[in-house]
Amino acid sequence: MRVLLFFILISFSLFSQERYPKDYFQSPLDIPLQLSGTYGELRNNHFHSGMDFRTNRQEGLNVFAVADGYVSRIKISTFGYGKAIYVTHPNGFTTVYAHLLKAAPEIEKYIKAKHYELKSFEIDVFPKPDELPVVKGKLLAFSGNTGGSGGPHLHFEFRDTKTEFTINPLLFGYNQFLKDTRPPVLLGILAYPLDENGIVNYSQEPVEVNLVQQKDGSYLASKVLSSGAIGFGVHTHDVSDGSYGKNGVYKIQSTLNGKPSFGVQFDTFSFDETRHINHYIDYKRYKKTTQRYQKLFVKNPYELSLIQNNPTTGIIDVQPNMNYSYKIIIEDFNKNKTTVTIPIQHAVMQPKILKKESKSIYKIKHKNEHSYIKDSVSVYIPEMTFYEDTTVDFEVSDGMVQFGTSDIALRSNLTLFIEVKGIPEKELSNYFIATVEGTKKSYIKSYLKEKTFKVYTRNLGKFALVKDTTQPKVTPVQLQEGQWISASKTLQFLISDEGSGIQSYNGYLNDKWILFEYDYKTKKVTHDFSDNVVKEGRNDLKVIVVDNVGNSTIFETHFFRSQKP
Template sequence: MKIFIFLIFFCTSLFAQVEYPKDYFSSPLDIPMQLSGNFGELRPNHFHAGFDLKTLQKEGLKVYAVADGYISRIKISTFGNGKAIYITHPNGYTSVYGHLQIANGLIEEYIKKSHYALKSFEIELFPKSDELIVKKGQIIAFSGNTGGSEGPHLHFEIRDTKTEKIINPMFFGFDKMLKDTKKPTISGIYVYPLETKTSVNHSKRPLLLNLSLQKDGTYLSEKVIANGKIGFGINTFDYDDVSFNKNGVFKVQSFSNGKPTFGYQFDTYSFDEMRYVNALIDYSKYKKTQQRVQKLFMKNKYRLSIIQSDENNGAVTVTPNLSLVYRVEVSDFNGNKSTVSIPIQYDLLSTIIEKEPIVSNYFVKANKDSNFAKDNMSVFFPAGTFYEDFDMNFDVKKDTLFLHDDTVPAHTNFTISIEDNKYTEVQREKIFIGLIEGQKVTYNPTYKKENVFNTKVKTLGKYALIMDTIAPKIAIAKPIEGKWLSDQKTIQLTVNDSLSGIKSYNGYLNGNWILFEYDNKTKKIIHKFNDGIVAEGANDLKVVVIDNVGNSTIFETHFFRSQKK
């Protein structure tokens, strides 16, 4: 009776849904909906927060307000969502439109005035509720490829206005705009020995199981012969009928002899939970192979709200005289479902494949503060930095900190400190703590107190003090010195810094600050003459670029332009 009640409670709590309005929002585009990314999709260090809507592989498509409301936030960034507009609606939800090329009409005028008032390309604005009112179906912007976009598309989200939680747009009726009759694909099932003594099919390492397709369309795994505690992981993705690319799945649920053990459903979550994607996946395998295997167990419980698990956190204990069938069901939002069954049997098989050898000199406990130091370098891990305990390599050689490697994910910041006794005070102004990956050096914001440098990071790896005395580079494709530019619509320059990276750039036309838009992907800055700053006749242009340690470069030229037609 208790088991029956538990099953009802578990399944109800996992799949209970809020009633969302189905016909309130319209599509933000006037072309048939196709997804290049869906809600909850697994991305580097985060779950995807909405839909990525295809825009015919081009920019400039009209973007419409999906309902009445007012623009409550505008954020212009060189990374992330690039140019983004947020609309607050009277029904308690906010819609988000990202990677925009340009806003439309009065909205663009409002943004342009703010750029010039703040003298910055990167801005964040919070208009009042009566400043930028929009109507459903109004053109608010044009689609683009700004920010961290890897190709032209529209990023679209729906959030709860009060809590700012992001919600799967499918719940608002967008599923009707996207035909999907295809079942999710299960491309791999892995089994994990979770205790030192445990072996699975002669192995103490995770194993990929062979799957066979059954007549009823389900899959049957090869038998798992094990002893002790084990867990499972799944590699899965989904197709719909019109998008023709892999997307994430909506729901995963596992059962042991019919009892739910572990499940999650991508319905709604907060931005604070995004990084838990690194706990859900087999992070080490992802870093080594780029495969995202979703683990159906937790060694240590973590606070990802979409997960529901049993008292064993999804792990299965294989004991004598107990026969088990472990089942995994994977579903998309439309209810198309794929199932795999895994027979499990107890036996003490000899171990042929031992655990991977671990070379380490320290052990880190995830739930305790840890501090490690050698020579002039130290690292401090606050409790909760990591999801699980692990054996860690820590060493200092030739002025370089060897801090394990990026096969163990960190959830929160930890602090690296390096004391310097060889550089002058003047030289120290040009130094930062860099992450070294082969020939690549990544800048980290670094804070100096006397001769001690500190930085907060979330990535294990090699770190060292890096000196940057090289100024940024500014280049122009075709010289404009002394030329008439009456037929040009823009001025484009390339700005780049090969070490610490660009901190700021500013352009001046005849002594007045002008807006240059920066595209991080192409390293180009672009000024549009229709801003109205250019003078009739002679014009003097000055561009100042400063990197993150204060090196600067000035580019100056002059040109002529006629505004007369």
């Protein structure tokens, strides 16, 4: 058996070397690489699909093509990746460069033409293979802070060109650019009772495990007393030399009495899987504490290929007269390890901390579909919408709907309907369904049919039907009507909406559409005069902003400008 396992591991290693070439791709930056985010890192509602490289806290650094190929996709969006360029390479892989400031001149010229052709800042275009070829080591773009970026950096990722599965860049040899001699950091271990008979250290609720660090850097836990089915979760992050970031780890494995129990390894995954992060972690604890405990067990199978298919899937059935040794190995890509040994002993005990039982009559069987109706509100839940059986609260009171709580993760959308009563038909277009958190009400795309509003949502909690008659705000930045602005390089406006949020904005210079780039973080739109739409002398400007329910603001002014040196 050991010989067979040895040959399997050797074959996998050789396959990986052949599948993911180590010396084909170069660095995308010409500065020493430092990580601010690792592949597979645990993020809000998703696993991080690439690596984030620091750019010295500044924008405008040169970004290079890491190999020959062609620009196969350009996506410019207000949120998410911001300005992103995709390069397809002849060996079956595609690289992605995101949060860019702008592209290299020839590519930027193509992008600008597409903006004006489509009359939109947000574009998603797919150049043909012969339109924008790129050469390894040549300038591709400049680093930035666009989209959902929390600060200047380069997001860089690999994808399989055919399947579009994301791939860990370290598999392509990028660890050679990053010094890492430091092991992952262990922050905590939780023990979970997993069935009706499960008790851990006199508790029917998850409990922290006491840990003592040993001289060799490993950890030894205090003995865990248990009965019934139990599992463990780990709170951890990785660190590397010369970096202060708290990044994701590469691999976690557990063993029970020396035999494999559970394993997760961040090599490759599809975007269809990424939302499963909310079930992979202890989502209830995360929503309460912001700590992401990775659960090292699976009660009900779900489609996350990052988890290795172990026979027991991490669940430990603690039997009388048995002692167990449970071990967790946390590892980074350079094989720096942190280990934890947890002795487990069966014990007969009365729980001192009892499981919190729900009094709700609304019981969800996750394998079944459900429909619930209360007053003017109905909810439809397709089968397998929930990850596991649970109970939810369903209350309708004073215009507020409570269905479940925000700490319950969903696999897919359920549908919420609110029937309208007592609202004049001509006013219905001003309403939408919002999620409610405290005093904050957030727009959800709402559909109206026969006086019933409908939304699809993967979030539980409070909802309300909200009226929005407030127009968006449009405020010029350092521009007065009739002003000469020959020295200015740009036009800028602040745009905002206090109700349903901005749906669209457009600018027109002398009745011609002009490109305004939108940065939602600063609420600022910017037009660059280098687009050469501006005329000599007087220019008439119109800015139109529309919110998500159709309220609009039209701002009109004029200015003077000379193009002469």
